[in-house]
Amino acid sequence: MSSIADWATPNPVTENRSGLIGKAVDRYEGPLKVTGTAPYAYEVEAPSPPVQGAIVTSAIARGRVAAIDTAEAEASPGVLLVWTHKTIPAQGARGARINPRSQRPSSPVMDSDEVRYFGETVAFVVADTLENARAAAALIKVTYDELWAVVDFPASLGLAENPPGEEDVRIGDFETAFAAAPVTLDETYTSPIQNHVQMEPCATTAWWDGDKVTVHTSIQMVKGGQHALAETLMIPSDDVHLLTRYIGGGFGGKGQSYDDLSLAALAARELKRPVKVAYTRQQMMLGTIHRPATIQRVRLGATPDGRLTAFALDGYTHCARDALFTEHFANFARSLYAAPNRLTGHKLVKMDLPGAGPMRAPGEASGMLSLEVAMDELAEKLGLDPIQLRLINEPERDPETGKPFSIRQLARCMNEGAQHFGWDRRNPKPGQVRDGRWWVGMGMAAAIRADYLLPAKAGARITADGTITLLQGMTDIGTGTYTILAQITAETLGVPLSQVRVEIGDSNLPPAPGSGGQFGASTAGSAALDAGMKLRVALAHLAVGDPNSPLYGASPDLVTFDDGKIRFGNQSEDLSTLVARAAPEGVYAEGSISPPADRRDVSLHTYGAHFAEVGVDMDTGEVRMRRMYGVFAAGRILNAKTAKSQITGGMIWGVGTALTETNSVDPRYGSLINQDVGGYLVPVHADIVDLDAVFLDEVDDKANPMGIKGVGELGISGAGAAIANAIYNACGVRLRDYPMTPDKVLAGLIAAGL
Amino acid sequence: MRPFTYERATDAASAVKAVSDNPNARFLAGGTNLLDLMKLEIEHPTHLVDVGRLPLAAIEETADGGLRIGAMATNSLVAADPRVRARYPVLAQAIIHGGSPQLRNKATVGGNLMQRTRCAYFYDTTKPCNKRQPGAGCSALEGLNRNAAILGASEHCIATNPSDMSVALTALGAGVEAMTATGAVRALTVADLHLAPGDTPHIETALSAGELITAVTLPPAPTGGQVYRKARDRASYAGGLAMVAVAGGQIALGGVAYKPWRALKAEAALAAGQTPAAAAEAELADARDSGRNAFKIALTTRLTVAAIAQAQGGKS
Missing domain, CATH: 3.30.365.10 (Aldehyde oxidase/xanthine dehydrogenase, molybdopterin binding domain)
Structure with a gap:
């Protein structure tokens, strides 16, 4: 072996x-x-001119399609095909695997009259042009029998349960240690639903040659897409040729296939000609997976000299009723800081929303938003520098498993970052630095992200x-x-x-x-x-x-x-x-x-440290990032340019997480409210004026034969918390609810008499 | 998007006639708003009359010492005009605070005045909206209304006008020239262009069917400093949470109402020698929130105070 x-x-x-x-x-x-x-999936050259599909989505969160009137659509110019749950061809049963080796089961579309979330496909049109397809789709009239739906996460915590097969993880006796701790912190932090907002939407071009179908689609996992389509079409996977040559962003959102893939393949078979189907931006926001919201409680107990004696991170998140997924916001914390008494865990609310799913650094990206602000708060209570508090609690071995670290350069990331950034110029007392109408502050956060090999x-x-x-x-x-x-x-x-x-x-x-x-x-x-x-x-x-x-x-x-x-x-x-x-x-x-079995005997992670300087507008509470710098340790770097692009891209998403990115459910409709990039705000160039990152020299020969590790998800881990801490240092307003938009900052300023 | 026919207008009078004669026709200029609304099935014109290439893009001196800006001048052209930058810096600043360079290169002055609200419920055709469907109800009233109006709203609509440019034009006391169906040109003010929602929020402007804005007129700039301030969630390419334009003693607020809001009460307070804070509070005394937009009252007040002080040279 x-x-x-x-x-x-x-x-x-x-x-x-x-x-x-x-x-x-x-x-x-x-x-x-x-x-x-x-050529992206929607732009590949098909063997003959393709026709175009348009999807109609549900306008309720839960219930049944009572009636669909497609007469006008069918009579609309250029229309070749209109499908509803009544007319779509037979597909594999939901979740079925004819081939037990399929990595993904059947994912049928419109397989019943049931509506499971706002934005689910309820009708489909193919026409000679995209314009005709969309015009016809708009003529379809759907009426619903609506059922009561669980769509309000904060109001539904009573429905929360342990994720399947999971219990809270306890080491020592947290409650007793927390009660006895001389210095404690107990705060709750919330993060919202986020959308992936890939530039390229989900899109497929499909055609058949006899019994075999060729699909060009935009998906992160080739075999998963191939197998899901084969199971849905009830054909051998060898009869599905799936290609995904160029992908305009995935971020986890395209780890699975969506209805564009099944519909394009089904319609191409029916019409005997190539068919293209793409999601609209609105359908991307409503009908693909999202990062779920979290409500996280952090409890820290420490000695007066800063040693953590009690450590807990637990709370709530949500997923779709029949698509189980847990945003494991607490898992990373099991490997970060030393503390003898520990509690971590998750509670899950199953809801009638589109699927929750992986988004860049699932778990860390949400969880570090809470713990890394809590550490900043605790440092202030202790009168310690936030870096010093983290150094005091650096573990020698993985704090929960006792496994040796493959290599852990977190301390070096923090120390070198502090030196380069000018951390010594930070005034630990908030609200002391002014630049015109801006309060200026600095914040830092650690970064950790697990490393995998498959x-x-x-x-x-x-x-x-x-x-x-x-x-x-x-x-x-x-x-x-x-x-x-x-x-x-x-x-x-x-x-x-x-x-x-x-x-x-x-x-x-x-x-x-x-x-x-x-x-x-x-x-x-x-x-x-x-x-x-x-x-x-x-x-x-x-x-x-x-x-x-x-x-x-x-x-x-x-x-x-x-x-x-x-x-x-x-x-x-x-x-x-x-x-x-x-x-x-x-x-x-x-x-x-x-991966050899003994790879599991070491604690394998990538590490980093984020440093941020922000300005807070005294009049409006607007926060603008002024400088950001990260130092990362992620094994051998294969390509200095693409690795830096990955790590800074993650940091930039952290800026968006801290300041702008959020989606909300209107509980009256069960619908996400931000449905385009005019409402869902990702950072633009003007938000990212001075941002840089470096990698430490590192080789991790326990990770894989090349000594490399991943860099795609490390950059976002902790980044938002560094911004949040910088906001506090700038103006003295401590926010625990992301994103930290002007309304929230302003409320804090007013409450502080500023 | 529904199928439509298209014609490129050769002169303003025939364009006005073409739209006046057809209730399902619309003018198309930059298209930065209308085309989106058509793709989203919010507007369903069956005929578009493209006025974007009419020779109405000139910026000229007027006899009274002001400027006359052709309605088809792009936002970029106006913001870059040396006369605008020298004499009406608040207008150039306001324009630069709106949209993105690509949008400003396409969007026209007339189209900017006519742009419709960005209320999320107006954009989502699955939700009731009295602007889209009179009598359907207003989803924003009890909804996620963080950016809704705090002034001049009604129980039928709390949408805001998103324009930056119009806020500066209103502070400057700008006029609008419009050609009516008869071919006559009439004058109104930017401040009077938009109608209060009342119980007819789908009727948004004082223009009659087919009436075409041909120019915006700027009177000589008032004495005193000019400042444009905009609070927004990100540094660029975002709608305002609150906007304030100050031109000497004239003030307008944006993002707070169905129209760019001339702050006459604040102006009067300032003229009477009151402080900027007293002036702002006088204007916002009538403000009403709908829940999640409550912060906008304080935000607008503070931003107004800051902008007045800045225009008066009190702080940078």
Whole structure:
């Protein structure tokens, strides 16, 4: 059996002889994207001109469709097809798996007259043009038998229960220790529903060839989408060819497929021609998953010198009634600070809302908003610097499991960040710094995010011209996956980047789990490294066994690869020469990664520290970020440019989380109120004036063969709390309800007589 | 979006005639608001008369020492005009505080005046709205009404006018020139353009069917400092929670009512020698909230005080 100890052995990525690993390589697909020539799912060229679908969604949160009048729509210009629950073709039963190996079950659309949330698909139109389809869709009249719905989260906490199979986690005796603690803090923090707001909506183009369907869709998990569609259509998964070459943002929201995929495939089969279906922005907001709201209680007990003796983070979140999901806002806290007596847990309210689901750093992104503000509050009570309080409570081993840390540089992140940011200039007393009409303050927060490694495969092929193609059923959701796979492959085979191609996003390719949980680079990259190593072995054997090769007769174990050449001692030849002569059809090898069991014996996380300076307008309570800086430790960095883009992107979402991003349910309708980006406010350029981040030098050889870790989700973890703490330091208003909009800040200013 | 026919107007008079003759026709200029509303099934015109290329984009000096701005001048053009920037800085500032550069490059002065509310319930056709469907009821009244009106609202509508530009125009005492169905041009003021919602919130302006705004006129700028302040949730490209334009002793508020709100009570208080705080409180004494927008009374008061003080040179 393999072991994490094997990963200490050098490999081409860790040796990095040509220096491609870590380099700020431009994006592999960048020119295609910036010239508008990367075909996204809605823009791929179909074998014949496609027709267009439009979806009609429910206007109630729970109940039944009593009647649908489609007569006007059917008579509308250009209409080819109108479907309701009464007329849509048969699909697999909801949740069914004909093939037990399917990663996702059937996800039928309009499979009954039941409405389960506001924004659920209730009718579907296909017409010759998008305009005609949408015009016809607007003519469909739906009447409902409405049922009482659970849609008001704060008013429904009485319905909360433990998530399935979960109990509160207790270490020691929290209650007794908290009661006895000389210094305590007990506060409640709330975070709202957030939407992913990917630039590209869910979209699919589908066509059939006999019994086989080809779908180009926008999804983070290739196999999950392929299997869900196969089960829905009740056909073998081999008859579904799913492609997702370019994805305009996922953030967890496209970890699953939506009705565009099923409807496009069903309609293309019915009409015998390609069909395109995309969600509108409003449908994205209403009908895809969201990050659920949370109500979190933090209780901290400490000695006067700042040692935590009692630690609790628990509270409430919500999910859809029949799509269980828990935003595990407390889990991260089990690995962050030392304290002998601990309590963490979650309570879940099942509601008649669209699905709650993963969004960038699920758990940490919500949970750090509470604990990292609570630590700031406790530091003030103790008269300690917030960094000092955290350093005092740095654990030697994982505080709950006792497992050793693979590597933990949190203290260094905080210390180096403080030095670079000028933390020593922070006045611990709030409201002391003025710049014109602005109060100015600084805040910091720690960052932690778990690191995962999943099983994956990859293929590598070299053709007679020397081109090496990395093949993998992986996705690039804008993170840089294409680019890092090219770097890993080039470094592994010792060829220049220009000699490497990357083909991903295709269900016919060796499977990888896709993008999510910041496991993508580690998982897909480790499999790509192994595929490259297997290709090296195949090429070595090819050369030493070929009488026409200068390497003929050499030991294959001693062959090296560099500069596009295969080499043994003084003898070498170009890879293209070797392959063209000895294997003109090319050489293909497959590799894989499978996490060894002993990887679970170490506590594996990425870490960081956020520093923020904000201004608070004395007149209006508006908060504007002035500076933000982060220091992160996330293993070896594969690409300085794409990694920084990921980490700063996460920080920017933290700014949005702290200041603007929220959606609310109008309980009278069970409907989210913000349905476009004019109402749901993400940060714009003017909000992000001065933001930077660095990575510490780090190698984590317990994480995977490359010593890398994920960076996609670390940047948002804790970022919003740093802003919240800076608001307090600026003006003395302590807010615990995100986002911290002018109305809330102003109320605090007025209450303080300011 | 429903199918519609389109014509490009060649002159103002024929454009006015085309829209006057057809109750389902609308003028199209920059299209930054109307096209969205059509795509969202809020407006259903069957015919569009494109007036965006009419030769009505000039900015000219007037005999009284003011400026006459053609209705088809883009927001960007007006904000960049050296005469506007020198003599009416509050107008240039207000425009720059609205939308995004892309929108300001397309949006016209006339269209900006005619833009409709951003009330979320107006935008969501599954919810009752008296503007969209007279008599249906107002969802915002007891809803998530954080950005609803605090002045001049009625029990039938608490929507606000979102324009930044109009707030400055109102403070400056700007006029509107409009061509009526007969081809005659009449004059009204920006302050009188929008009608109180009362029990007919779907009737939004004093313009008759087919009447076309052809120009905005600016009287000579009042003596004194000019300031535009806008409070909003993010630093750019966001509707205002409260806006204040000050031009000398003239003041207008934005984001608080169905129209840019000329603060005559505040002006009178200032003229009588009262403090900015007393002036702001005089204006907001009539303010009424609907729940979640209660903060806007304090916010608008504080912003007004700050803007007056800033215009008077008291603070930066």
